[in-house]
Amino acid sequence: MDFVRGGGRVYFLLGHRDFAGGGTKTARRLRKFLNEAFAAAVGESDADDLDVMPQAGCGDPALVEINDNLGLLLVNSQWWMQDWTNDPQANEGCEVKTRAAFDKPFSDSLHSYRSRRLIVATHHPLKSYGEFGGSFTAGAHLTPLPIVGTIWVLARQAGLVEQYENHPMVRSYLDLIFAEAQRYGSYVFVSGHDASLQYLQIEKQVQLISGTSARSADATVEANAGDFAQATRAGPS
Secondary structure, eight states: OHHHHTTOOOOOOOOTTTSTTTTHHHHHHHHHHHHHHHHHHHTOSOGGGGOSSTTTTSOOOEEEEEETTEEEEEEOHHHHHOOOTTOTTTTTTOSOOSHHHHHHHHHHHHHHTTTSEEEEEESSOSOOSSGGGTOOOGGGGGSSSTTHHHHHHHHHHTTOSTTSTTSHHHHHHHHHHHHHHHHHOOOEEEEOSSSSEEEEEETTEEEEEOOOSSSOBOOOSOOOTTOEEEOBOOOOO
């Protein structure tokens, strides 16, 4: 809150746990709660002036012009992963209403910053050395039991489990945004999803993964030259 009181801006990217249960309705309720909390903390009368989650529940990329040479592109990657079948508010009030329609506004934003610096914030990273990227410790093969643990590891690596990198829905999203980024230049991607702190160089793109102090996580494979992956340990509750 001190950062916001000093004039800083905070943006919140939805992850798979934030859509849990109520879908779009839950996401928009969270947006309202956060906006009101930040507005109250800094004495703003209008919570929308400090909108921490532009286009909550939508697939519309939100471009924030920081200065003439730097922009921040907020991408709701979890929107892509959602099953909209039983979500009555899905895509309500959104410009981007289908996954096919997402490509143009996303690529237009990249194109407009092809000679400037653009940070692309998206919950799901292009690649990860953590579990969601398909990398597991030896201990994962023993949890909850030997053989059972190995089957569970292989299922996630094979893309049979939602939210993991090789799952068809995740793969289709990552392939699209990476191809568009490679087409227009070099960008900095910042993400969460996996719990370990990482810096990756993926051809022309840079990927940062923030990690978390909420739970422990290991970087489970040796990173390539130039990459960095750091285990995290949960802090006191």
